[in-house]
Amino acid sequence: MTRRLAWLWLAPVAMAHMVSMSTGEARIEGRRMRFELRMPLYEVAHVREPARALIEALKFSSRGEAGKRTESRCREISAEGAYRCEAVYEFPEPVERLAVESSLPSITVSNHVHLLRATRDRASDQAVLDFSFPRADLRFRPPTPAEAAIEQVIAGALRAAGGAAPLLFLASLVLAARGRRELLAIGGAFLLAEILSCTVAPYTGWRPAPRFVEAAAALTIAYLAVEILLLPQAGHRAIVVGVLGLFHGLYYSLFVTGSGYRAGWVLAGVTIADVALIGLLAWLLARVRRLAGSVPVVQALAGVLLAVGLAWFFVRLRS
Numbered sequence: 001m002t003r004r005l006a007w008l009w010l011a012p013v014a015m016a017h018m019v020s021m022s023t024g025e026a027r028i029e030g031r032r033m034r035f036e037l038r039m040p041l042y043e044v045a046h047v048r049e050p051a052r053a054l055i056e057a058l059k060f061s062s063r064g065e066a067g068k069r070t071e072s073r074c075r076e077i078s079a080e081g082a083y084r085c086e087a088v089y090e091f092p093e094p095v096e097r098l099a100v101e102s103s104l105p106s107i108t109v110s111n112h113v114h115l116l117r118a119t120r121d122r123a124s125d126q127a128v129l130d131f132s133f134p135r136a137d138l139r140f141r142p143p144t145p146a147e148a149a150i151e152q153v154i155a156g157a158l159r160a161a162g163g164a165a166p167l168l169f170l171a172s173l174v175l176a177a178r179g180r181r182e183l184l185a186i187g188g189a190f191l192l193a194e195i196l197s198c199t200v201a202p203y204t205g206w207r208p209a210p211r212f213v214e215a216a217a218a219l220t221i222a223y224l225a226v227e228i229l230l231l232p233q234a235g236h237r238a239i240v241v242g243v244l245g246l247f248h249g250l251y252y253s254l255f256v257t258g259s260g261y262r263a264g265w266v267l268a269g270v271t272i273a274d275v276a277l278i279g280l281l282a283w284l285l286a287r288v289r290r291l292a293g294s295v296p297v298v299q300a301l302a303g304v305l306l307a308v309g310l311a312w313f314f315v316r317l318r319s
Helices: 002-010 050-056 145-162 164-176 180-204 210-230 237-259 263-292 297-318
Strands: 021-029 032-040 058-062 068-077 082-090 098-102 113-120 123-129 135-138
Touching: 021 237, 032 050, 032 058, 050 058, 050 068, 050 082, 098 113, 098 123, 113 135, 113 237, 123 135, 145 164, 145 237, 145 263, 164 180, 164 210, 164 237, 164 263, 164 297, 180 237, 180 263, 210 237, 210 297, 237 263, 263 297
Parallel strands: 021 113
Antiparallel strands: 021 032, 032 082, 058 098, 068 082, 098 135, 113 123
């Protein structure tokens, strides 16, 4: 019974990279487009025939006509820890608007994010492509303030709700709360720490490696699970959660830096998603505890989170 409840709790979460991101740059001149894709080497390790699969995962079209790829090549850049592909496309007519479709999440990991920037003459545009929004139209005009705000808020919410590590930590946060008042306290501490870390990190000049951020996030899950299991009456839990939340804010800092989005709008989306998820997870936990009766649900789920967090941490270290 306990094992079944544990897996029901974790069912929405698939083990994947917390930080899975690639960048692309498209330069358009008339009917011709040069495209460059860059991806961390560790993202490519399990991709079969990456030189073919990565290029074919991105489709470009203009006015309903697909661009014809006339050449492509890929190579590993060990010194940068990156895999780079370059391709040239020809279109039937000069490109006014560029449509792009990405299937990268299906060949890498489900929460993969591709940041695409495109330039045509002196105009530029960009798009964020992931499992929720695999298609985009680049119109080479600056978005209105309202369009930019909505796009960035949604992007922040999807980053918070679409990653395994954020979801697992929120689950451990809900388990750690010993009442509604404490849930509000530690939830607030976590949100403030995320915002502080994401806002301040770019000004420090420190850009942590994605693997470090992911390993640190996995360790925060394990640490909070240890608190629940071994120190059930420990005080100052809001302070502990706040410190751990600083590491999760680094992920959003990497996303803001890579996308060029405004931190304020992205963090607004993150906050909305986090509050909604905390409420949902707290409601689910209450329901599960009522169904389980005398079964120590909190301890059982904390044990699962401890095992997952430690396993994930050591996997990231070894990779």
